[in-house]
Amino acid sequence: MADKIVDRLALIGIGLIGSSIARVVRRDGLAGHVAVQTRRPETLERARSLDLGDSYTTDAADAVRDADLVIVCVPVGASGAVAEAIAPALKTGAIVSDVGSTKTSVIAQMAPHIPPGVRLVPAHPIAGTEHSGPDAGFADLFRNRWCLITPPEGTDETAVDLVTRFWTACGANTDIMTPDHHDMVLAITSHVPHLIAYNIVGTAAELEEVTNSEVMKFSAGGFRDFTRIAASDPTMWRDVFLNNREAVLEMLGRFTEDLTALQRAIRWGDGDALFDLFTRTRAIRRGIIEYGQETEAPDFGRSPGAGKPAQKPE
Ligand SMILES: NC(=O)C1=CN([C@@H]2O[C@H](COP(=O)(O)OP(=O)(O)OC[C@H]3O[C@@H](n4cnc5c(N)ncnc54)[C@H](O)[C@@H]3O)[C@@H](O)[C@H]2O)C=CC1
Numbered sequence: 001m002a003d004k005i006v007d008r009l010a011l012i013g014i015g016l017i018g019s020s021i022a023r024v025v026r027r028d029g030l031a032g033h034v035a036v037q038t039r040r041p042e043t044l045e046r047a048r049s050l051d052l053g054d055s056y057t058t059d060a061a062d063a064v065r066d067a068d069l070v071i072v073c074v075p076v077g078a079s080g081a082v083a084e085a086i087a088p089a090l091k092t093g094a095i096v097s098d099v100g101s102t103k104t105s106v107i108a109q110m111a112p113h114i115p116p117g118v119r120l121v122p123a124h125p126i127a128g129t130e131h132s133g134p135d136a137g138f139a140d141l142f143r144n145r146w147c148l149i150t151p152p153e154g155t156d157e158t159a160v161d162l163v164t165r166f167w168t169a170c171g172a173n174t175d176i177m178t179p180d181h182h183d184m185v186l187a188i189t190s191h192v193p194h195l196i197a198y199n200i201v202g203t204a205a206e207l208e209e210v211t212n213s214e215v216m217k218f219s220a221g222g223f224r225d226f227t228r229i230a231a232s233d234p235t236m237w238r239d240v241f242l243n244n245r246e247a248v249l250e251m252l253g254r255f256t257e258d259l260t261a262l263q264r265a266i267r268w269g270d271g272d273a274l275f276d277l278f279t280r281t282r283a284i285r286r287g288i289i290e291y292g293q294e295t296e297a298p299d300f301g302r303s304p305g306a307g308k309p310a311q312k313p314e
């Protein structure tokens with residue numbers, strides 16, 4: 001059992017991420033008391049029967065009263081309304097954090113409601129699945145995964161330190177970066193890939209309607225992987241795209257240019273261009289797996305050489 005990190009933890013939202021936090025916190029004794037909040041009484045009852053907390057309420061303000069750490073685990077588009085609802089009940093010295101997949105917009109929505117004496121320390125565990133709801137969570141979800149912490153400038157160091165210790169105790173590796181940088185990195189590593197999956201599965205489904213073919217039935221491995229991603233929660237992902245608009249559009253622009261280059265290579269039979277790219281991408285995959293095995297922090301594009309195309313192999 002790890003050491004207790006906080007006396008009172010409040011989880012606002014108890015879906016995949018909230019319930020995974022609840023499970024690891026209760027398994028490892030990371031909090032003295034876990035208050036669970038969710039809007040719908042049926043979900044709250046489910047959380048109760050899964051024994052995810054010490055107290056349960058549908059009222060977010062009730063949940064955060066006396067909490068030392070509040071973690072908001074709702075779709076990013078709901079962060080502002082949640083912050084507004086909990087603000088009057090937050091105690092001085094409390095830390096408010098979140099787990100949202102976008103950061104600049106979450107901070108813009110939440111910060112105006114955070115009272116003086118309360119610290120906002122946003123975070124994003126880069127761990128999840130295509131499933132949602134309290135049943136989908138599991139205690140080891142964050143083990144050996146990254147959790148990015150994106151404090152606004154001037155955030156109290158002790159609050160950042162507590163959130164860092166909390167996620168480390170949950171099994172994650174942590175790194176600190178600016179909200180803007182986070183949103184750019186996640187746009188290309190997570191948001192655009194999800195958009196591509198939604199798009200390719202949509203296109204294939206339409207083809208099937210038009211040709212009455214068996215696109216889905218005989219789908220090969222690659223397509224099946226896309227269908228898993230494209231089964232992810234529609235509300236969550238709608239909110240991600242509406243809340244990381246600029247970064248996603250920027251990355252989508254670059255992606256489209258590169259796709260056009262590939263289209264041209266295929267049209268003109270430029271096998272070298274295809275081979276070179278596929279060789280480089282294979283090396284990238286191997287690099288990612290290495291990061292997964294070691295605990296060294298990934299570069300996330302900040303070193304001088306990062307972002308440049310890898311060297312062509314001889
Ligand atoms: N699903 C994933 O793989 C990951 C999700 N995230 C982020 O975590 C957050 C939560 O996602 P999940 O746990 O997957 O979602 P989920 O759908 O499993 O749970 C969402 C929770 O938020 C509540 N909720 C929904 N709309 C709300 C609203 N308008 N106001 C108040 N509460 C509301 C729901 O009742 C539920 O308790 C999102 O911001 C998402 O971007 C971060 C990492 C991974």
Ligand SMILES: O=C(O)C(=O)Cc1ccc(O)cc1
Pocket residue numbers: 100101125126127128129130190229
């Ligand atoms: O299921 C998958 O493959 C994911 O990519 C999970 C995921 C979804 C959203 C995040 O912000 C972080 C991780």
